[in-house]
Amino acid sequence: MTNYVVRRLLIAIPSLLGISVILFTVLALAPGDPFEELATNPAIPPDVRAALRASLGLDDPVWTRYFSWLTAMLRGDWGYSFVSRVNVDQLILARLPTTLAIIGASQVLALAIALPVGVMAATRPYSVFDQVANTLAFIGFSLPTFFTGLLLILLFSITLDWLPFVYRADLTSTGWTWWGEQIRQSIMPVAVLGLFQGAAWTRFVRSAVLDVIRLDHVTTARAKGLPEGSVTLRHVVRNALIPVVTLVALQMPTVFGGAIVTEQIFRVPGIGSLLISAILANDTPVIMAVTFVFAGLVIFFNLLADVIYGWLDPRISYS
Amino acid sequence: MSEALLAPSAAPARDTTPLLDIRGLKVHFKTDDGMVRAVDGVDITANRAETVCVVGESGCGKTVTAKTVLKLIDMPPGRIVAGEIRFEGRDLVPLPPAEMRKIRAKQIGFVFQEPMTSLNPVYTVGQQIAETVRQHEGLSRRAALDRAAEMLRLVNIPNPQRRVQDYPHQFSGGMRQRVMIAMALSCNPKLLIADEPTTALDVTIQAQILDLLDEMKQRLGMAVLLITHAMGVVAEVAQRVVVMYAGKVVEEATVEALFATPRHPYTQGLIRSIPRIDRAASVHARLEAIPGTVPSLLNPPVGCRFAARCRHAMPDCVAAEPPLREVAPGHKVACILYPEHRP
C-alpha cells in the first residue's frame, strides 16, 4: 500500500513537470507584458526599466527563464508577484484556506444532497420522487455556476437584501459574531458550488445504485431475511460507492474550475480569484504557482480516490 | 389465536400435513409486451425431510415459483395473482414483509443458481454468513463468526477458521456454492430451496455439490426442494418429482413411478432425452430431443400447452385445459390420455 502511494507520487512528478512546461511556454508566447504599464509611464526612465527587466530575467530566452523558475521552485523559492511585490507563497498561503473552506463546505453539501436523493430515487425508480429529483438534477447540472451565482445575488442580496454579495476576508468582529458573518457570506458561494456538484453527483449515485440493485447478491441479502434498510445500505449503497468514488475524483478539476468562477462572482479572496487577477495582469509567477497548487490538489484527490477505492473494493490489490 | 390453541393437540397430526404446500399458484409479470404468465397454476408439496425435484425446460417458471415462495420476485412487475403457499399450514401469500423476513433463511434457506454473483464481493464470506445468523438468532459478532467457521467446516471447506476471513473472489465456483449452502443452512431451516445449484458449475464439481446437499440433508434432516432441468439429477437425488411445462405442473409422482411409468408425453420425452450408457454402447448414441419449442408465456395457447409438440395430440386437447388429476395412487398427470383413478 505505502509502496503503491509512493509509486503514484513518483508518477505524478512527470505530469507536474509537463504541466509546468506547457504553461510556461503558453504564458511566454501570450501577448502582453507585466511591464506594459511601466513602459507607457513617462515617469520611469528607460534605463531603470531596462535594469528592472534584466533583474527579473524577462529578456532571457524562454527555456533559460523556465529553468531558473524551476530550480528556484525546487529550492522552495516561489518568486514574488510582479504586481503586488509580495512573495507568491505568502499570497497563496493567505488565500488557500478560504478556497479550501469554500470548496470543502460545498462538497459536503453536494454529498449531503447527492447520496440520500440519489439512493432514494434509485430505490423507487420512475416514482414521482425519482422524476422530480431527476428533473431538478438535470436543471442544476445544466445551469452554469456564473448564472446561478448572479441569480442568487440578484435575489438574496439585491432584491431581498438578506445576504452580503461581496465576501470579505477582513471581518473585524470576533467570536460568535465572526462565525455568524462568516457563515452568512459563505452561504451563496457554497450553495452555488454545492448545488451544481450535488446535481451532478445525484445522477452518478442514482445510476450507480440502479446498477447494483439488480445484482444477484442483493437478492441473496433479501433471502437472508435482512430488513430492507440493511439490504439497501449494506448491500447496495456500499457497493455503489465504488464507482461513485472514481467519478467524484474525476470531477475534481471541474470542481476547481467551478470554484474559480464562483470566487470571481462573489469576490471571494481565494486562490481562484487570485489566479484570474494574475492572468489579467500577466503576473507569471502567480499564475504558475496557483496553477501548480491546483494541479497538485487534483493529483492529491486522485490519489486519495485510489486509496479509498482500494479500501472499498477488496478485489483490488496494490501490488 | 385459534391456531395457538390448536397447536398442542394438533402436534401429532401435523407431521402428516406437508411442510410446504403450494396450491394453484399464479405469478404474472406485467411487461411492455403484455402480461407474462410465468407461473400459471402450480401445485407443489414437500413433506418434512423429503427431497422434491422440480424439473422442466428453461423458461418454464421454475425459478419464479421458487423465488415466490420467499417472495423474492420483483413486485412490481411481478404479482401473485392467485394461489396459496402454505408453510407448516400457514399461508405465506398474505404475510406482511416483517413476518416474511422471519421465514427467510430461518425457516426456508435458499441457494441460487449463480455462485459467482450471488455473494457480495465486498464482504468476507464469514461476515456474510455471520450476518444471517445475527439477524435471526441475535448472536454476538464473535459467536456469529464462530458459527460461520463451523458452517464452512460442515460443508467441507478446508481451513474454515482462516477461510472465513476470505472474500468471495478468493474462492472457486464450486467453493462459492459450498459457501452459499453453508449460508442457507446457517440458521438450520426446515426447508432448503436450491435453484439449479449445479448448473453453473463444471461437471465434476456438480456431482460433489449434489453429494454435499445429500449429506447435509442426512445430517440436518431438512426437506429439500431442488430445481433442475437435468433428469439425471432427478434420478440421483429425488424422492418425489414435479414436472413443469410452460408455467404449469404436468406430472407429479415418486421418482420410481416417474421413471418406471412416465405418463405425460412431455415427461416421456424428457426421460428419453437422458443420455444412457447402456444404449450408447449398443446402438447409435443419440439423444432424442423433444421437437418443437416452448409456447410463449405472453399469450399461452388454449387447452394443453404441450399440444403443439405432442405426438398424441387430438382435437379435445386444445378444447380445454386438461386438469392435473390423480391417475394412480400418488401419481398425478395433466393429460386427457389418462382416466382419473378412483380408489
Ligand SMILES: Nc1ncnc2c1ncn2[C@@H]1O[C@H](COP(=O)(O)OP(=O)(O)OP(=O)(O)O)[C@@H](O)[C@H]1O
Ligand atoms: N422480472 C420479470 N419480468 C418479466 N418476466 C419475467 C421476470 N422474471 C421472469 N420472467 C419470465 O418468467 C418466465 C419463467 O422464468 P423462470 O426464470 O422462472 O424460468 P426457469 O424455469 O427458471 O428457467 P431456467 O431453467 O432458464 O432458469 C420466463 O419466460 C421469464 O421471461
Ligand code: SF4
Ligand atoms: S393433453 Fe393431449 S396434447 Fe396434451 S399432452 Fe396429453 S395428449 Fe398431448
Ligand SMILES: [Mg+2]
Ligand atoms: Mg431458473
